[in-house]
Amino acid sequence: MSIQIQQVSVKIPLASPKGLDLDAFIPIFHEWIREHRIDNELLIDVADYRHVPNGPGVMLIANEAHYAMDSEGGKAGLLFCKRRDPLGDPEAAFRHALGQAATAARLIEKEASLEGSLTFDTSRIQMRVLSRLTAPNTPATRSALEPIWRQLLAAVGFSGAELISPADSRQPFGLAVHSCAAAPDLAALLTAL
């Protein structure tokens, strides 16, 4: 039987974290809720974690997922994380997470109040599968999921991607693009999805 998974996250790093002012994201995310900026998501609240060193920064909470200007491991970027999902086909879960992350990142790039100060670097995109029951961080999970993720990346315009996975088995299984010959920008990525 092929592997089935639940919660998936995707993080798209900022091209340059220097321009990042987390304070600005409090009103931005409140406005996204007020204006229902993300179509297929029930947006609920803004969680402020600016006080946590290298933490999730400012978070936009949706009913079944959250979005964050996250700095885990000192790497700032837009994180989309599905908290709740039925077990399902990995390709669909990856596609959905990638699409949601790219949508939010694109909204940030276009956010008027930021005046273009933030852009994203898709060539270092990271994906994680949080559901440890079906996808523990093991070589078997990697051999089951890597081809599916690779295929999706290729389909949306990545080429020559070298993928790395966290060595610590306590961490969720994930694949991060370490280097690649070509990566689509956000607009191209969204079109391809």
Next chain:
Amino acid sequence: MSDTNNSQTWAQQLGDSIPTPMADEIDAFETNITLRKAGKLDPKIFAEARLRRGAYGQRYDNGRRHDGSKTQELLYPSGDLVKGPETVWDAPGMMRIKSPMGIASNVQLETLADLAEEYSDSILHVTTRQEIQLHFVHIDSTPDIMRRLAAVGITTREACGNSVRNVTACQFAGGCSTAAFDVTPYAKATTYYLLGHKDIQDFGRKFKIAFSGCKPNPCGMAMFHDIGCVAVTKEIDGEVKRGFEFFVGGGLGAVPFQAQLLDEFVPEHELLPLCQAVCRVFSRLGERKNRARARLKFLVKKLGIEEFRKVVAEERETIPEDERWTAYLDDVGVITETPLREGRALEQSAIDGLDDLVRERFEYWRKHNIWQQPQTNYVTATVRLPLGDFTSRQVRMLTDITRKFTGDTVRFTAEQNLVVRHVSEADLPDFYQELADAGLASPGASTIADIVACPGTDTCKLGISASRGLASELEKKFAKRLYQDPEVENLHIKASGCFNSCSQHHVADLGFLGVSRIVDGRRIAHFQFVLGGQWANNGGAYGLAIGAYPSKRIPEVIDRTLAFWKAEREEGEDLKGFVARMGRATIKKQLEDLRKIPSYEEQPDFYTDWGDAREYTIGDLGTGECAGEVVSIVDFGLQDAERRLFEAQLDLEGGKPGQASVAAYKSMLTAAKALIMVFNIDIQEDADRVVADFRKHFHETKRFHDPFAGAKFANYLLKRYENPPSIEDDGLVAREAIDEALLFVEAAQGCYQRMQGDI
């Protein structure tokens, strides 16, 4: 794929690693979920069941959220299905996870980290009851969360609801030189003896127990618990015996009570039966109908400590002997937490070898975050967690550190931090560096910068003001080490989002609780300022309410207060002593101009709260679940009235009859206003409006009339309104005003209950 688990569930995967009774309980809870979904279980009953399993509601779970300009409907996919009164099934909630005495092993921590990552937002939040909360969790996920916790020895049973909550104890227990002895085994025995015990299943409200190793230090906080046990020894027949000073009936909340001494020496073998006897008395005689009066403190007050002592002693005699009362005593004294590395002294040369910047940071961290243990060359290090938060990733880095330097456990603290015990002093520079790499080396533990805050408006349904937003702002301010004065540096700040006091603000030097005020038709977040509480002596004294100030002015309120204290204090006078000497009126006068509100046009950001971009509202207040059931905004108002009444009594006792008289009148107005909120949510503080609305909705309709005394109590308010109290009133007038206010507030409680159809 051979080793994937598509067809397995967590229940199957964990199998025998969950003890059978725990597995059965969780299965039963899962069945309740199924029944509720099928409409075969009453929502109120399901609510109490989930609360008793630690699954709590969270802000916006009533399906509404104010976005700053209007209230939006949150259309959760589950539609009309609810998990309690006004609590939509699908709305994310909070999971409270017990950790008795705040103790967690590496494996437990790592499981918590996994759960936070998979079902929550990757944040573990440490509470003032030394436990962990995860937010934004879906009710359907909770059985698996419980199973995964149970597999590593953690229960969420009785984490919320009308039950014995997480038993707390000093985080330094077993590594403290002022303790009479290590209270850990006693607290542990109490936890597991009472957990699920039949005698605690029928309480009217929650019940909290704390253990402290000594009297003078604050760690155990025995003085504001339903039961507070302070370790003492006594020589009996030439032998030193262990026992406890046993306190009962303490509590914070709207009306704070100091615990009273039930017995000055309870021998260790009598600890569990006495706790059980108190629980049985509470279960039998505690208030049921009036939830605001249902905590043990009110029962102790009602009976008086002498009568309460007598009733408990009689109850004790009726309890059948249980071998568990003493079985654990055989293991007391067996050291379960041994250091991993040999204790070696820290040589100055090791510090000198650090580069300048690191050395400076290390020294400042060491100054406040290290606690000398009695065991030679060992220290306990406090890992300060800003606002009690840390991430799943930090947890894994922390367990790497504990595995390398100390062993298997950490303890969460009531100050929302954690401690790592048995660090060899010689390891401190390396230990510090590894904490710093994990973002866990924030200095200033237990200083003015280490602020305690409850969830407040961030996630709590009852939050009125942004306690976390305020705390975050203040942390930033004090992290700059503006106050080099050690007297100032060692003060404590605690902020609660409402007067339920979850941050324990009553025992802070500078305490705050969220309230709101309407000015020129706009609602503005405020904090009531409670000054001069005492964290030492197990939370030995409560602060004095000075007044309500706009949330955005609180940093100035603190600056002004501290400047006044520093300028006017007598030699060696602490803040508490200063407040007592100066009195409320003098301090209040110093802060008078800070009550002013700039116009909306002048300063619109005054009309938002800290960390929130929305224009302030209390429209998001929901139905609280602290009490296990409904706590409405009216309950809140009535509790506030009780608090004011309490302050009136304090004023009278403190020789300020005029102030007492005025405060008593205000308590009546507050109670009336609370009731009026049933009809008019935006009723203002103003006496004319309150009395006019009270006449219209309650007096003329006879809704307030007492079934026996008729209009008598309503007339107390109307009479005072016609003839308002004065600051010149003498003791006799004040006494009468307080007595009348007591009856009026009581009548308001009764009226509200009648309106709810409770009686």
